[in-house]
Amino acid sequence: MKQSTKRRSSPTTEREFGGTLGASCIPVLLPLLVLFLLSVSRSPGASLLQWPPQLPPTSALWDPLAPLLLLGWVTLHAFLYLLPLGKVSEGLVLKNGTRLQYPVNGFHALVISVGLLQLLLWLGVPLGSLFDLLLPLAVCATGLSFLLSFYLYISSFWAPPHALAPGGNTGNPLYDFFIGRELNPRIGNFDLKYFCELRPGLIGWVVVNLGMLMKEVELRDEASLAMLLVNGFQLLYVADALWNEEAVLTTMDIVHDGFGFMLAFGDLAWVPFAYSLQASFLVVHPVELGAAAASAIVLLNGIGYYIFRKSNSQKNVFRRDPKHPSVSSLETIATATGKRLLVSGWWGLVRHPNYLGDLLMALAWSLPCGFSHLLPYFYVGYFTVLLVHREARDERQCRAKYGQAWDAYCQRVPYRIFPYLY
Numbered sequence: 001m002k003q004s005t006k007r008r009s010s011p012t013t014e015r016e017f018g019g020t021l022g023a024s025c026i027p028v029l030l031p032l033l034v035l036f037l038l039s040v041s042r043s044p045g046a047s048l049l050q051w052p053p054q055l056p057p058t059s060a061l062w063d064p065l066a067p068l069l070l071l072g073w074v075t076l077h078a079f080l081y082l083l084p085l086g087k088v089s090e091g092l093v094l095k096n097g098t099r100l101q102y103p104v105n106g107f108h109a110l111v112i113s114v115g116l117l118q119l120l121l122w123l124g125v126p127l128g129s130l131f132d133l134l135l136p137l138a139v140c141a142t143g144l145s146f147l148l149s150f151y152l153y154i155s156s157f158w159a160p161p162h163a164l165a166p167g168g169n170t171g172n173p174l175y176d177f178f179i180g181r182e183l184n185p186r187i188g189n190f191d192l193k194y195f196c197e198l199r200p201g202l203i204g205w206v207v208v209n210l211g212m213l214m215k216e217v218e219l220r221d222e223a224s225l226a227m228l229l230v231n232g233f234q235l236l237y238v239a240d241a242l243w244n245e246e247a248v249l250t251t252m253d254i255v256h257d258g259f260g261f262m263l264a265f266g267d268l269a270w271v272p273f274a275y276s277l278q279a280s281f282l283v284v285h286p287v288e289l290g291a292a293a294a295s296a297i298v299l300l301n302g303i304g305y306y307i308f309r310k311s312n313s314q315k316n317v318f319r320r321d322p323k324h325p326s327v328s329s330l331e332t333i334a335t336a337t338g339k340r341l342l343v344s345g346w347w348g349l350v351r352h353p354n355y356l357g358d359l360l361m362a363l364a365w366s367l368p369c370g371f372s373h374l375l376p377y378f379y380v381g382y383f384t385v386l387l388v389h390r391e392a393r394d395e396r397q398c399r400a401k402y403g404q405a406w407d408a409y410c411q412r413v414p415y416r417i418f419p420y421l422y
């Protein structure tokens with residue numbers, strides 16, 4: 001708390017993501033990377049290493065239907081977010097001692113979306129056309145993230161000091177635009193960060209995957225086992241996130257990070273278009289998967305999911321109610337803040353068991369695409385870098401919060417993500 005007060009009153013020099021240089025280059029490079037990856041995924045060679053790189057012609061980047069579809073989709077989800085369905089949950093205590101309220105109806109939004117998609121299929125709407133619209137949709141989603149980020153940056157100057165994020169107020173406009181100045185920007189009761197993190201992009205990812213599956217059916221009369229596995233695994237991941245929506249209220253993104261370009265672009269463009277690369281790859285590069293290979297991949301995804309879910313739930317239950325029977329017998333160490341740290345159970349295996357499970361799942365999502373190309377493994381590589389970087393950020397924050405108790409935890413549980421490796 002002391003540290004964040006200091007950061008708010010005097011611009012901090014502590015910068016992440018490569019500081020101002022990173023913040024100036026990433027908003028240009030990441031959108032180009034998405035377009036590059038999408039166009040490589042549909043090219044016959046699908047080569048990431050081809051020089052000069054495979055770039056889409058400008059005519060492939062625009063379709064007047066794309067902005068209409070995107071705005072319709074975001075409006076539908078804003079409407080579903082506002083529906084009085086499900087419960088209302090409170091976030092963690094803010095700097096001014098208050099708590100914000102959040103609707104927990106993301107799973108309802110997913111079920112309604114799936115119902116609407118079924119209706120569209122029944123009406124004969126060619127969902128496979130999404131394959132041809134992917135590049136224009138990605139361009140529009142990028143445009144929307146820029147517009148949203150400009151709005152967030154400008155409106156943050158009207159926010160009270162206690163509503164600002166610790167890391168996004170350096171006074172450098174480029175950096176602050178990128179990281180995000182305000183912690184929980186809202187229009188009335190509508191929480192923009194919470195909405196974007198879980199609704200249009202995450203559910204949009206499932207829709208893009210389904211579009212790729214339908215395209216495959218159009219081209220080859222049936223969906224391949226590889227495509228079904230990728231769709232099934234990623235649907236499970238999204239459904240799990242929305243079923244456990246309340247748990248997002250205690251993640252780093254909601255509690256600590258401001259809402260700026262990085263998260264806006266990540267939520268609205270990166271997740272739906274870069275996370276669906278395996279499905280778009282499979283449309284043009286079919287893979288024959290045998291029953292034994294498919295079973296092994298299902299097992300790997302199952303193990304990853306089990307570790308991911310059990311460890312995330314164990315920590316959530318412990319943080320909400322340390323006396324809960326499922327966690328009360330676990331060994332813990334005390335910290336000066338009054339909070340305790342788990343040192344047995346999942347959190348005694350490695351310091352980030354949830355990242356380990358997530359990474360095993362990431363590998364299981366790529367394996368159905370075979371070993372002929374690198375592109376389907378892009379997600380595994382990116383995600384490893386993201387989680388190693390995230391682990392380091394979290395470690396810094398925990399050391400600042402818990403001091404010696406954190407060092408004792410690190411001694412007791414020496415490995416960060418991979419047992420005996422890292």
Ligand SMILES: NC(=O)C1=CN([C@@H]2O[C@H](COP(=O)(O)OP(=O)(O)OC[C@H]3O[C@@H](n4cnc5c(N)ncnc54)[C@H](OP(=O)(O)O)[C@@H]3O)[C@@H](O)[C@H]2O)C=CC1
Binds near residue numbers: 319340355
């Ligand atoms: N698919 C994707 O693109 C992404 C997925 N994720 C996933 O999101 C999930 C959430 O990840 P993330 O928000 O990064 O962080 P975590 O859920 O791992 O939360 C980290 C926090 O947990 C608490 N904590 C750490 N160690 C212990 C312990 N031993 N006992 C009790 N509490 C502890 C600390 O907070 P405190 O003590 O203050 O409670 C720490 O800051 C993960 O499963 C991750 O894989 C994340 C990023 C991207």
Ligand SMILES: CC(C)CCC[C@@H](C)[C@H]1CC=C2C3=C(CC[C@@]21C)[C@@]1(C)CC[C@H](O)C(C)(C)[C@@H]1CC3
Binds near residue numbers: 197198202262265271
């Ligand atoms: C654009 C940059 C390269 C990086 C942007 C990062 C974002 C894409 C991710 C930051 C944290 C995320 C989380 C999820 C999705 C990806 C982003 C937004 C998450 C919603 C996925 C589903 C999980 O179950 C979760 C735990 C709810 C995740 C929370 C963090």
